[in-house]
Amino acid sequence: xxxxxxxxxxEWVQAEADAIRxxxxxxxxxxxxxxxxxxxxxxxxxxxVSFASNDYLGLSQHPAVKAAAVDxxxxxxxxxxxxxxxxxxxxxxxxxxxxxxxxxxxxxxTVFPTGYAANLGVLSVLGGPGVRIHSxxxxxxxxxxGCRMARANGAEVRVHRHLDLASLEAGLAExxxxxxxxxxxxxxxxxxxxxxxxxxxxxxxxxxxxxLLDEAHAVLQPVPLSPVDGPPVVQVGTLxxxxxxxGGFVAGPRALVELLVNRARTHIFTTAxxxxxxxxxxxxxxxxxxxxxxxxxxxxxxxxxRVRPGHPTPVLAVVLGxxxxxxxxSAELLEQGLLVPAIRPPTVPPGTSRLRVAxxxxxxxxxxxxxxxxxxxxxxxxxxxx
Numbered sequence: 001x002x003x004x005x006x007x008x009x010x011e012w013v014q015a016e017a018d019a020i021r022x023x024x025x026x027x028x029x030x031x032x033x034x035x036x037x038x039x040x041x042x043x044x045x046x047x048x049v050s051f052a053s054n055d056y057l058g059l060s061q062h063p064a065v066k067a068a069a070v071d072x073x074x075x076x077x078x079x080x081x082x083x084x085x086x087x088x089x090x091x092x093x094x095x096x097x098x099x100x101x102x103x104x105x106x107x108x109x110t111v112f113p114t115g116y117a118a119n120l121g122v123l124s125v126l127g128g129p130g131v132r133i134h135s136x137x138x139x140x141x142x143x144x145x146g147c148r149m150a151r152a153n154g155a156e157v158r159v160h161r162h163l164d165l166a167s168l169e170a171g172l173a174e175x176x177x178x179x180x181x182x183x184x185x186x187x188x189x190x191x192x193x194x195x196x197x198x199x200x201x202x203x204x205x206x207x208x209x210x211x212l213l214d215e216a217h218a219v220l221q222p223v224p225l226s227p228v229d230g231p232p233v234v235q236v237g238t239l240x241x242x243x244x245x246x247g248g249f250v251a252g253p254r255a256l257v258e259l260l261v262n263r264a265r266t267h268i269f270t271t272a273x274x275x276x277x278x279x280x281x282x283x284x285x286x287x288x289x290x291x292x293x294x295x296x297x298x299x300x301x302x303x304x305x306r307v308r309p310g311h312p313t314p315v316l317a318v319v320l321g322x323x324x325x326x327x328x329x330s331a332e333l334l335e336q337g338l339l340v341p342a343i344r345p346p347t348v349p350p351g352t353s354r355l356r357v358a359x360x361x362x363x364x365x366x367x368x369x370x371x372x373x374x375x376x377x378x379x380x381x382x383x384x385x386x
Contacts, residue, residue: 082272084272
């Protein structure tokens with residue numbers, strides 16, 4: 001009898017792994033013992049400062065957020081134990097959904113176990129026969145996979161060049177679709193650039209198309225508002241970045257949200273988000289909408305200005321080209337005590353391997369200054385390529 005380590009399957013696995021290694025694209029998760037930007041790499045025992053986390057406001061470490069998670073475990077236990085449609089829906093889930101709708105300025109919201117599941121769920125429900133979906137080529141993998149599910153359901157999917165509004169407008173003007181949907185990240189996760197939301201709203205209003213925005217990385221951007229006349233904006237978001245917890249959500253018109261609750265397979269056929277993560281996200285929304293939240297965003301904005309003046313987001317890309325060059329740059333920064341992993345294909349297009357620097361309000365001024373000096377020594381000066 002053969003095992004997965006031998007025979008045709010073993011040969012295939014080995015060949016695939018060898019190809020990944022040969023392209024300098026092999027990945028191994030490393031144990032990082034950390035609470036906040038500073039921590040220790042378990043394998044080497046080295047203390048480093050991370051500039052890679054999406055915990056943009058540092059809320060994963062906020063006392064009120066952590067206390068809410070602990071209280072939820074004490075009250076409801078470690079897990080929900082069932083899907084939302086069975087017996088897994090706790091009062092805190094409903095409280096969080098109401099708070100999210102209030103924050104995003106929508107009629108309703110519903111929570112998913114992850115932001116990835118939220119995009120899969122909403123696109124697979126909205127995409128079907130007679131629907132044409134227009135997707136930016138640099139949209140997140142969860143949007144790409146959601147579009148694939150929509151195509152399998154009978155939708156037409158068109159991918160336009162990054163932020164090419166002329167191509168998007170031409171596609172919207174074509175006949176043949178009963179309903180049209182435009183989907184885009186509002187902040188693109190690997191480049192840190194932003195979508196022109198107001199222009200997208202105008203195009204969608206002109207062509208009676210629905211606009212679906214992934215707000216996962218939009219910590220410094222205003223909440224998108226639905227136009228008075230025209231189709232509303234549907235917002236997909238995450239609880240794991242700006243809010244420092246785990247999970248995802250869709251916010252929009254109540255009728256559409258209720259349809260998702262009844263149709264989205266990634267909502268129906270999975271265990272509900274844990275009470276601890278739900279309570280942590282609820283507390284984080286409270287902090288975010290307070291004067292303390294305003295102060296944290298101001299601090300984050302100041303960090304961005306120190307590293308790359310005028311840049312709109314805390315995601316800063318230093319594009320280096322091939323995989324080996326990006327790996328070498330990451331290793332050089334690590335020697336200086338800075339953890340900035342190399343981002344390589346398939347996460348980014350071939351030839352655009354990079355360092356992806358992510359800033360947080362939790363970073364100290366001294367840590368940010370250390371980063372600026374290290375990037376300058378790398379030959380990637382402040383204000384360098386995005």
